[in-house]
Amino acid sequence: MRMSLIFLLGASMLVTGCASTATGIQTSALGTGPEISVQQTAPSGTALAIVRYPAFVEDDAEDDFSQAYAGMAIGGGSVNTDPVETKALANSILLKSNYFAMSLYRELAARLPEHSVLLSPHKVMKASDGTLTSEPMTQAESLASVVTVDFTAYSYPDAERMMGDKPLSFGDLVTPVVTVRTDPRAAVGTEGILMASAPLIGAAAGQNYAQGITDATTLQEGRIEAGVPELDFISHISGTPRLSPASTGLRGRAQGAVRAYPIEKIQLDGSALAEMSKDSGDILEAPFTNGFANQIITLINATDANKAAMFRRADVIADYDESLAALTLVGSTDPDYLARLRYADRLLDAEQNYLSVQSLRLYDGVINGEMGAQVRDMLKEEHRVLERRRQLARQQNIATAAAFAAAIGGVAIASQDDNSFGEKLAAQAMIQGAIFSATEAMRKNRLSKGVGNNYIQSVVPALTAQTEIQVDLIDSSETITAIRFEDLKSKLGELYAENQRALDTIATRCTYNAPSDPGTWLGTCENGLANGSGVGVFRNANGDLVEHYGYARNGLADGPGYRIVRAAEGSYSIEGNFSAGSANGAVQVERSGSVALRRYKAGRDMGAAPAGSVIASPFRLGDQTG
Amino acid sequence: MKQFFLTAVALLLPTSVMAHVPAVTLTAEQTEQCVVMMSGFPDDSPESRYVFFRLSQELAKDVSPELSVLMARYMAENETRRLPAGWPMIDVIEDIADPVLRQAAPAQTVASMSHIAYFDALCGPFVQGQVDSLLAFDPDLADTDIVIREDALYLRQILSEALDRLGGGDNNAAQAYAASLVTERDDIEYVGFVDEVDELEALFMGDLDTKLSRSNDAVNESVNVEAFQDAATLARDMDAQAREKAQQERLYSLVRILGSVG
Incomplete structure (x- = not known):
C-alpha cells in the first residue's frame, strides 16, 4: 500500500x-540607447x-x-x-x-x-x-x-x-x-x-x-x-x-x-x-x-x-x-x-x-x-488569458509543492515501525492529503492549458476569417496599384522617350572572353567583344558562375573590376585591378568570415598585400579607365 | 532715384536674405552708376521688375574672363560700338533683341552683351538684393524662372552667332561659351521634363492615395466587429465551463479521498 x-x-x-x-x-x-542617425545616402x-x-x-x-x-x-x-x-x-x-x-x-x-x-x-x-x-x-x-x-x-x-x-x-x-x-x-x-x-x-x-x-x-x-x-x-x-x-x-x-x-x-x-x-x-x-x-x-x-x-x-x-x-x-x-x-x-x-x-x-x-x-x-x-494561465500555473505550483510536502511527511511517519495508532492515522491523512494536492495540481495544469487552447480554438479562427478582409485591402491595393503603377511607368516611359537625345556610347550584348568559357558581356562593345564598362558573366574552370563588374578591353577584363564567384561552398569576391582577364595587383578579397587585402599576379594569389595598399574600384569614378 | 533703390532694398529685403548677400564695397560713384543703369527697369509691377532683374542675371551667365577679352577685341576694333558706362540696361537688352541690329551689326550685339557682363560684375549684389526682396514679397515669382532662362538663352545664342559672324567662332572661349549654351538648353529641357514628371507624379499619387483611402474605408465597413467579440465570449464561456467542471472534479476527489479515510 x-x-x-x-x-x-x-x-x-x-x-x-x-x-x-x-x-x-x-x-x-x-x-536600447540613443537613436543612431543615418549617414547613408542612397542612389x-x-x-x-x-x-x-x-x-x-x-x-x-x-x-x-x-x-x-x-x-x-x-x-x-x-x-x-x-x-x-x-x-x-x-x-x-x-x-x-x-x-x-x-x-x-x-x-x-x-x-x-x-x-x-x-x-x-x-x-x-x-x-x-x-x-x-x-x-x-x-x-x-x-x-x-x-x-x-x-x-x-x-x-x-x-x-x-x-x-x-x-x-x-x-x-x-x-x-x-x-x-x-x-x-x-x-x-x-x-x-x-x-x-x-x-x-x-x-x-x-x-x-x-x-x-x-x-x-x-x-x-x-x-x-x-x-x-x-x-x-x-x-x-x-x-x-x-x-x-x-x-x-x-x-x-x-x-x-x-x-x-x-x-x-x-x-x-x-x-x-x-x-x-x-x-x-x-x-x-x-x-x-x-x-x-x-x-x-x-x-x-x-x-x-x-x-x-x-x-x-x-x-x-x-x-x-x-x-x-x-x-x-x-x-x-x-x-x-x-x-x-x-x-x-x-x-x-x-x-x-x-x-x-x-x-x-x-x-x-x-x-x-x-x-x-x-x-x-x-x-x-x-490574449493578455487577460495569459494572466489567467499564469495565475493557474502559480496555483498549480503551490498545489504541487503541497503534494510533495504532504507526501514526504506522510511517508516519513509511516516508515517508522514504533508509531502509535494516532501517528499512523496522521501519516495516512497526510498521504491522502498529498493525493488530493497532486490531483488538484493535475487539474489546474489541465485547466491552465485549456484556457489557452480554448482561446486559440475560438478566437484565432474567427480573426483569421477576418484576415481575409484585411488582405482584401492589400489585394485591392495591389489591383489598384498594379494597374496604376504600370500606367504610371508607361507614361513616364513616354516622357523619357520624348526627351532623350542620342547616346554616343550605348550598352549592348557581346562576347566576354573569359579564360575558360566564352561568356556574355552587357555593356560597351566593339567588334562583338567587350570593350569599355559593363558586366560580364561566365563559368570558371570549376564550373562556378562568375560575375565581373568593371571594364574590359578586347573581350577581357581590364582595369578596375569587382568579380564575384558563386562557388559551391559559398560566394567570394575580388575587387581591384585586372589585366588580360585576371586579377593583377593589390585586391580586396571578401569571403565568409574575412575581408583581406591580397596581392594577385595573373589571377594567382601571391600572399598578403602590404598594409595601406590602395585598391582600385570600378565604382570610384577616379579609377575608371573606360 | 538712388535713394529710391536703396530704400527699396532696405525695406523689402529680409534680414536673413541680406545676410547672404556678399559684402561688396562699392564707391559712391559706382553705386550711382548702378542706380543709373537700373533706372530704366520697369517699376509698374513686381512681375515685370522681377523678369528684368533675373534676365540681366541670366544674360551674364558663363561669360568667362577669356570671353570678355575676346568681346573686348571686337569692340576695340570699332570704338563707336562701346556703350557708355551708365547706359540704361533696358535699352541694352532691347538692342540685343532688335532683329535689325542683330542682322546688321553683330559688333553691336557683342558690345551690348559685354555691357551686361560689366553690369553684372559691378551691380550683381544690387540685382541679387532686388531679386531676393521680390521673391520674399511673392515666392510665386520664381515660377517664371524657366521662361526667363529660355529668353536669356535665346539672347545668348545671338551673342554666340554674332561672335561666329565676326570670325571668333574658333576661339576657345567662344567654343566654351557655345558649349555652355548646350548645357543650358539641356538644363532647361530637364526642368521642363521634371515639371511634367512632377505633374504626373502628383496626379497618380493623389489618385492612389484617394483610392487606397476609399479601400481602407470599405475594408473597415466590411470588418465584422461582433464576430471577434462573439469569439472572445465563446472562449470565456469555454474557460468558465472548464473551471466549473474542474470544481466538480475537485469536490468529487475530496469526497472520494475522505471516504477512503473513513
Missing part, C-alpha cells in the same frame, strides 16, 4: 511538474529599407504552410499537436506579423528620410513546382533598397508547449524572428545576409545564394533581372538548402560575418497593453523596435549603398532604356550618359514616391482601421 502510494504520487508529480508561467524579457538583447530611386512580412496565405497553400510550420519548429523539440490548432497558430503568426511589422515601419519611417522606407507584405503560396514560397503583394521590391528587413512574430507550433519556455507571440509576449539582408552583390561573404535570427541564418544565406545564381544565369542570357527572394521564414520552414556563413554576436565587428540574433521572447508592458489604442504609443518600441531600428541603421550605414542598389536599379532603368541600363552598373563621366541618367533617375524617384504613398496607406489601414482595432482587442484579450 505504502509503496503504491509513493509510486502514484511520483507519477503525479512527474505529470504536473513545475508549471511554467510563460514570461519574457523586458528589453531585447538588441539593446536615386533606392529605398534605404523595405520591411517585409507574411500577410496572407493562399487557400491551396494553407495545409502545406501549417505542416511546414509544424515540421520546422523554432525552439526545438518534437511537435505533437492538433492540425486545427496548428493552422490556427499559423494564422495567428500572420495576424501578429501584420500588426507588429507596422511598429518597425513606423520607427524606421520616422528616423530615415521621407520616402526611403517601404512596406512589402507577402502572400504565402505554392510555387509552380508545388513547393511552398512567398511573393510580394505590391511592387515595393521592384525598387532597389540598401537593406530589406524580414519580420515575423513567431509562436511555437504546439499549443500544449508554447506556454512554457517556447517562443511565443501571444498577449504581452512577442517573439520576433527577423533577418536584415542586402543585395547578394553587396556583402558577398555572407551572401548578403547582414543580421538574422540565429535559426534562420542558414536558410536566408542559402536562399540569397540561390537568388544570386538565378540572377547571374539570367544575366548570362543577356537580361538584367533582379529576382525578389521569398521571405526567409518561409525558406526556413520549407527546407531551402542551407549555407553556413560565418556569424558573430550582435556587437560583433567581424567582417564577412552575419550578426546572429538569439530567439527571445519580449514581454510588453502589460498595463500599457491594456490601455492600447490607435493613438497611444507603440508598445513594441521601447522593448524591441528602438534597438532593432538602431541595428538596422548601423547596418545601412556600413553597407556600400552603390553595390547594394546597382543591379536592381539597372533592372528598373532597363524598363525605360536598355541601352543605358548596363552602363549604370559602374557609371561614367560621359556628358551624354550623365544627361540621360539624370532623366532616368527622376523616373526612379517618381516610382519610389508613388510606392511610398502606398506603404503609408497600408500602414494607415492596418493601424488605424477596424482590423487594427480588433488586433489590439485580441492582444488585450
Whole structure:
C-alpha cells in the first residue's frame, strides 16, 4: 500500500511538474540607447529599407504552410499537436506579423528620410513546382533598397508547449524572428545576409545564394533581372538548402560575418497593453523596435549603398532604356550618359514616391482601421488569458509543492515501525492529503492549458476569417496599384522617350572572353567583344558562375573590376585591378568570415598585400579607365 | 532715384536674405552708376521688375574672363560700338533683341552683351538684393524662372552667332561659351521634363492615395466587429465551463479521498 502510494504520487508529480508561467524579457538583447542617425545616402530611386512580412496565405497553400510550420519548429523539440490548432497558430503568426511589422515601419519611417522606407507584405503560396514560397503583394521590391528587413512574430507550433519556455507571440509576449539582408552583390561573404535570427541564418544565406545564381544565369542570357527572394521564414520552414556563413554576436565587428540574433521572447508592458489604442504609443518600441531600428541603421550605414542598389536599379532603368541600363552598373563621366541618367533617375524617384504613398496607406489601414482595432482587442484579450494561465500555473505550483510536502511527511511517519495508532492515522491523512494536492495540481495544469487552447480554438479562427478582409485591402491595393503603377511607368516611359537625345556610347550584348568559357558581356562593345564598362558573366574552370563588374578591353577584363564567384561552398569576391582577364595587383578579397587585402599576379594569389595598399574600384569614378 | 533703390532694398529685403548677400564695397560713384543703369527697369509691377532683374542675371551667365577679352577685341576694333558706362540696361537688352541690329551689326550685339557682363560684375549684389526682396514679397515669382532662362538663352545664342559672324567662332572661349549654351538648353529641357514628371507624379499619387483611402474605408465597413467579440465570449464561456467542471472534479476527489479515510 505504502509503496503504491509513493509510486502514484511520483507519477503525479512527474505529470504536473513545475508549471511554467510563460514570461519574457523586458528589453531585447538588441539593446536600447540613443537613436543612431543615418549617414547613408542612397542612389536615386533606392529605398534605404523595405520591411517585409507574411500577410496572407493562399487557400491551396494553407495545409502545406501549417505542416511546414509544424515540421520546422523554432525552439526545438518534437511537435505533437492538433492540425486545427496548428493552422490556427499559423494564422495567428500572420495576424501578429501584420500588426507588429507596422511598429518597425513606423520607427524606421520616422528616423530615415521621407520616402526611403517601404512596406512589402507577402502572400504565402505554392510555387509552380508545388513547393511552398512567398511573393510580394505590391511592387515595393521592384525598387532597389540598401537593406530589406524580414519580420515575423513567431509562436511555437504546439499549443500544449508554447506556454512554457517556447517562443511565443501571444498577449504581452512577442517573439520576433527577423533577418536584415542586402543585395547578394553587396556583402558577398555572407551572401548578403547582414543580421538574422540565429535559426534562420542558414536558410536566408542559402536562399540569397540561390537568388544570386538565378540572377547571374539570367544575366548570362543577356537580361538584367533582379529576382525578389521569398521571405526567409518561409525558406526556413520549407527546407531551402542551407549555407553556413560565418556569424558573430550582435556587437560583433567581424567582417564577412552575419550578426546572429538569439530567439527571445519580449514581454510588453502589460498595463500599457491594456490601455492600447490607435493613438497611444507603440508598445513594441521601447522593448524591441528602438534597438532593432538602431541595428538596422548601423547596418545601412556600413553597407556600400552603390553595390547594394546597382543591379536592381539597372533592372528598373532597363524598363525605360536598355541601352543605358548596363552602363549604370559602374557609371561614367560621359556628358551624354550623365544627361540621360539624370532623366532616368527622376523616373526612379517618381516610382519610389508613388510606392511610398502606398506603404503609408497600408500602414494607415492596418493601424488605424477596424482590423487594427480588433488586433489590439485580441492582444488585450490574449493578455487577460495569459494572466489567467499564469495565475493557474502559480496555483498549480503551490498545489504541487503541497503534494510533495504532504507526501514526504506522510511517508516519513509511516516508515517508522514504533508509531502509535494516532501517528499512523496522521501519516495516512497526510498521504491522502498529498493525493488530493497532486490531483488538484493535475487539474489546474489541465485547466491552465485549456484556457489557452480554448482561446486559440475560438478566437484565432474567427480573426483569421477576418484576415481575409484585411488582405482584401492589400489585394485591392495591389489591383489598384498594379494597374496604376504600370500606367504610371508607361507614361513616364513616354516622357523619357520624348526627351532623350542620342547616346554616343550605348550598352549592348557581346562576347566576354573569359579564360575558360566564352561568356556574355552587357555593356560597351566593339567588334562583338567587350570593350569599355559593363558586366560580364561566365563559368570558371570549376564550373562556378562568375560575375565581373568593371571594364574590359578586347573581350577581357581590364582595369578596375569587382568579380564575384558563386562557388559551391559559398560566394567570394575580388575587387581591384585586372589585366588580360585576371586579377593583377593589390585586391580586396571578401569571403565568409574575412575581408583581406591580397596581392594577385595573373589571377594567382601571391600572399598578403602590404598594409595601406590602395585598391582600385570600378565604382570610384577616379579609377575608371573606360 | 538712388535713394529710391536703396530704400527699396532696405525695406523689402529680409534680414536673413541680406545676410547672404556678399559684402561688396562699392564707391559712391559706382553705386550711382548702378542706380543709373537700373533706372530704366520697369517699376509698374513686381512681375515685370522681377523678369528684368533675373534676365540681366541670366544674360551674364558663363561669360568667362577669356570671353570678355575676346568681346573686348571686337569692340576695340570699332570704338563707336562701346556703350557708355551708365547706359540704361533696358535699352541694352532691347538692342540685343532688335532683329535689325542683330542682322546688321553683330559688333553691336557683342558690345551690348559685354555691357551686361560689366553690369553684372559691378551691380550683381544690387540685382541679387532686388531679386531676393521680390521673391520674399511673392515666392510665386520664381515660377517664371524657366521662361526667363529660355529668353536669356535665346539672347545668348545671338551673342554666340554674332561672335561666329565676326570670325571668333574658333576661339576657345567662344567654343566654351557655345558649349555652355548646350548645357543650358539641356538644363532647361530637364526642368521642363521634371515639371511634367512632377505633374504626373502628383496626379497618380493623389489618385492612389484617394483610392487606397476609399479601400481602407470599405475594408473597415466590411470588418465584422461582433464576430471577434462573439469569439472572445465563446472562449470565456469555454474557460468558465472548464473551471466549473474542474470544481466538480475537485469536490468529487475530496469526497472520494475522505471516504477512503473513513
